[in-house]
Amino acid sequence: MSKSTQIELILAKIETVYGEDSNPEAALNAFKVANGQLTPLNVETAALDYKKPTFGNNEQIIVGESMKITGDIYVAGSGTPGKAPPVGVLLRGCGWAETLVPSVSADYNPISVGFESLTNNCYKDGILHKGTGCRGTFTADFTAKQVPKFSFDFTGRFVPVIDAPMPADTDYSGFITPKAAIPAFTGDISLLGVANPKTKSFTLDTKTEVVKPEWVNFDEISIVNRLPEGKAEIEMGSIAEKDWFAAVREQQKGEVLYTHGVDAGNICEVKYPSAMVTSPTYGDNQKTLTMQLTVTPLITNGNDDVLISFK
Secondary structure (H helix, E strand, O other), rough: OOOOOEEEEEEEEEEOOOOOOOOOHHHHHHHHHHEEEEEEEEEEEOOOOOOOOOOOOOEEEEEEEEEEEEEEEEEOOOOOOOOOOOOOOHHHOOOOEEEEEOOOOOEEOOOOOOOOOOOEEEEOOOEEEEEEEEEEEEEEEEEEEOOEEEEEEEEEEEEEEEEOOOOOOOOOOOOOOOOOOOOEEEEEEEEEEOOOOOOOEEEEEEEEEEEEEOOOOOOOEEEEOOOOEEEEEEEEEOOOOOOOHHHHHHEEEEEEEEEEOOOOOOOEEEEEEEEEEEEEEEEEEEEEEEEEEEEOOOOOOOOOOEEEEEE
16 A cells, blocks of 8 residues: 655654653654654664675675654744743753743753653654654754744664554644744844844754764663854944954853744743854845854853743
8 A cells, every 4th residue: 555755743752761662642742843854764784894706795784773853843832831832842852951930931951961862753654663762953943034943853763663553643732833033923132232133043053962872782872962053143233333343353252042922821032141153244134234143152050051941
């Protein structure tokens, strides 16, 4: 029987013990994913280096295998301040800790130890692909006249693929409608002391390094480093208003804030308590001169360089 490329379902659930299937359920752990891509099986091989009487390949032995799943989640809250948004599970799988402040916010900060992991399921029209011990990295993109999104890249341990019927009880009710990056749905923005500059785009790449160490007796996906970097493109004003070239040369530091959303329960705030800018480059926004900057978040006490809050 032929399979449709249009029928797909992705589930994800935090594991209690690393690598042990947490058994995600469609009624509780389904994700609305755009641009999903599945690498069902990635193998590493070693060739048997036999000498032989003719040219040609020797047999190759599999020495490593994994699966990968990527996709976009549109930026949105839970609808209720203090309640974790659906995307919170994926942030936790990328090495971020979750703190819920009742009736106020769901806060996420990067951590350097004690990483959680996910079991990810991907159904392809009756074919079930599963990855355990999944960990990953993500980017965030807030670009004018687009729907802001988080883009995730997870690597997991391969589990044999099986036939499985598409779940009949998929529930997406936890996902509320996202808002576009337009003036009506944009809150406060600040960049090294400049309040609410006209902003074309604001992006963050967490640059989390995810590897598969080579052990003879353990199979693990590990997070080993994180060096986040952002970019911002804003309208270029006069030098008197803000000398960005001096800001770069003097290694000025300051707070960076981007707020998407204005309605309680659907506000996402990205904050760098301390950051510096580099690589000043001119850009063009429909014949309006812009300044493009690389924005590097800096740690103060550790694990506090980037903060994401849903309010």
